[in-house]
Amino acid sequence: GPGYPQVVVLVGATGDLARRKLLPGLFHLSRSGFIPGCRIIGVSLDQHDVEAFRTLARGALDQFSARKATEAEWAAFAESLDYVPLGAGAAALRAAVDQARASFSGESRVIHYLSVPPEAALPAVRLLAEAGIADGARIIMEKPFGTDLASAVTLNEKLHEVFSEDRIFRIDHFLGKEPAQNILAFRFANGLFEPIWNRNFIDHVQIDVPETLGLNQRSRFYEATGAYRDMVVTHLFQILGFMAMEPPTSLEPAPISEEKNKVFRSMLPIDPANVVRGQYVGYRSEEGVDPESETETFIALKCWIDNWRWAGVPFFLRTGKRLAEGQRIISIAFREPPKSMFPAGSGVGAQGPDHLTFDLADASKMSLSFYGKRPGPGMRLDKLSLQFAMNDTGLIGDVLEAYERLILDAMRGDHTLFTTADGIERLWEVSVPLLESPPPVRLYQPGSWGPKSIHQLVAPHAWRLPF
Ligand code: BG6
Numbered sequence: 001g002p003g004y005p006q007v008v009v010l011v012g013a014t015g016d017l018a019r020r021k022l023l024p025g026l027f028h029l030s031r032s033g034f035i036p037g038c039r040i041i042g043v044s045l046d047q048h049d050v051e052a053f054r055t056l057a058r059g060a061l062d063q064f065s066a067r068k069a070t071e072a073e074w075a076a077f078a079e080s081l082d083y084v085p086l087g088a089g090a091a092a093l094r095a096a097v098d099q100a101r102a103s104f105s106g107e108s109r110v111i112h113y114l115s116v117p118p119e120a121a122l123p124a125v126r127l128l129a130e131a132g133i134a135d136g137a138r139i140i141m142e143k144p145f146g147t148d149l150a151s152a153v154t155l156n157e158k159l160h161e162v163f164s165e166d167r168i169f170r171i172d173h174f175l176g177k178e179p180a181q182n183i184l185a186f187r188f189a190n191g192l193f194e195p196i197w198n199r200n201f202i203d204h205v206q207i208d209v210p211e212t213l214g215l216n217q218r219s220r221f222y223e224a225t226g227a228y229r230d231m232v233v234t235h236l237f238q239i240l241g242f243m244a245m246e247p248p249t250s251l252e253p254a255p256i257s258e259e260k261n262k263v264f265r266s267m268l269p270i271d272p273a274n275v276v277r278g279q280y281v282g283y284r285s286e287e288g289v290d291p292e293s294e295t296e297t298f299i300a301l302k303c304w305i306d307n308w309r310w311a312g313v314p315f316f317l318r319t320g321k322r323l324a325e326g327q328r329i330i331s332i333a334f335r336e337p338p339k340s341m342f343p344a345g346s347g348v349g350a351q352g353p354d355h356l357t358f359d360l361a362d363a364s365k366m367s368l369s370f371y372g373k374r375p376g377p378g379m380r381l382d383k384l385s386l387q388f389a390m391n392d393t394g395l396i397g398d399v400l401e402a403y404e405r406l407i408l409d410a411m412r413g414d415h416t417l418f419t420t421a422d423g424i425e426r427l428w429e430v431s432v433p434l435l436e437s438p439p440p441v442r443l444y445q446p447g448s449w450g451p452k453s454i455h456q457l458v459a460p461h462a463w464r465l466p467f
Contacts, residue, residue: 005037012115013042019060039100053083090131110137143234149428169410174235176402179364210323219288253415266307274302322446328360347381364390
């Protein structure tokens with residue numbers, strides 16, 4: 001276990017992510033007994049005092065915590081919160097950390113969590129070094145880990161001057177989702193699909209994460225980031241890594257990273273001709289958005305993993321804001337039989353290939369579709385499906401939310417579900433052609449599935465969504 005009480009220095013403590021996920025997550029971890037003790041020092045640009053920070057945290061828990069706090073639980077959590085405005089400087093931060101550590105009778109560990117936009121990451125690291133609270137501490141970094149190859153390389157170099165790689169935890173919360181980890185279990189614990197997990201049997205793969213969500217209060221961050229950096233270079237490529245990697249020699253962090261990074265090294269650079277960038281109508285008039293913004297709120301692309309297993313198999317990725325449905329699916333389309341023996345009009349072929357579909361929503365689901373005979377005279381086929389839903393199994397116990405799981409892993413020093421400097425740099429390298437000459441954004445109506453050209457992108461295949 002993590003063994004020691006933890007002092008968490010949360011930089012960006014009043015931001016959207018902190019309120020939505022980090023404060024509720026730390027609250028749940030603190031009261032669940034997973035860690036023997038926890039004190040949180042909030043740091044941000046806001047000129048708050050401790051009381052104002054506690055009020056903000058209370059509001060965050062009330063709004064976003066799945067399990068409501070009792071008054072006693074809240075009182076204990078509130079007592080563990082401290083706050084240092086960024087302007088107060090290194091010495092004040094140091095004093096707060098010393099005080100938090102002194103509150104524990106024995107040894108404790110310090111973990112920094114940087115929940116800040118890319119341009120604020122290095123200044124924050126410098127502040128930690130200057131305060132003398134980096135030595136021996138761990139650090140959790142939030143995506144997008146730079147904004148392009150050059151900035152990612154610089155970020156890693158500067159970061160390594162202060163933290164060794166084994167103390168750095170680059171978080172990708174998609175890898176903390178139970179259904180994402182279930183991909184590994186499914187692929188490597190079962191013999192059935194192993195022989196067909198390759199170009200000989202799989203026609204194409206889709207990783208499709210449409211969101212109905214808009215920007216809430218994140219427009220400043222989003223305007224500078226866009227859908228590609230926010231979702232693809234981070235979450236979607238990591239999921240692709242799990243789907244496509246070779247079996248690791250063991251389920252240890254180093255072998256898993258090695259296999260994932262091999263996938264990234266085999267990826268062909270993203271060809272801008274294989275990318276559709278979109279922006280929803282109305283985005284430009286939102287607060288904090290440039291009226292002539294070229295930031296994409298939608299992206300769909302085709303990419304290739306040019307190795308023996310996947311040569312010639314396109315991977316289609318899509319994600320965007322204000323779309324028709326919120327879904328997170330991975331869909332594997334199998335190759336169609338070499339020759340159809342069913343008469344025209346029997347129904348076969350009309351709806352495309354068979355699929356295996358993983359649903360990454362919290363309630364993990366999987367389905368396998370196939371053709372079967374419709375009861376009645378003659379030979380008419382229907383698309384049928386085998387369905388699995390984790391919710392129906394009674395196996396769900398005290399599930400940790402993705403962020404909780406990953407913060408706990410970082411506190412325990414377990415890198416299994418985190419990404420390495422090399423892997424991240426390779427993904428930015430793959431992104432170079434797209435970032436250098438991005439195709440123009442095409443408008444789409446909120447509530448749609450994106451710009452019209454998404455259909456050409458996948459032709460002669462079709463998008464699996466909507467079901
Ligand atoms: C975040 C992105 O990392 O992931 C958001 O910054 C996005 O824009 C979110 O909405 C999606 O996460 P989840 O867990 O809701 O699928």
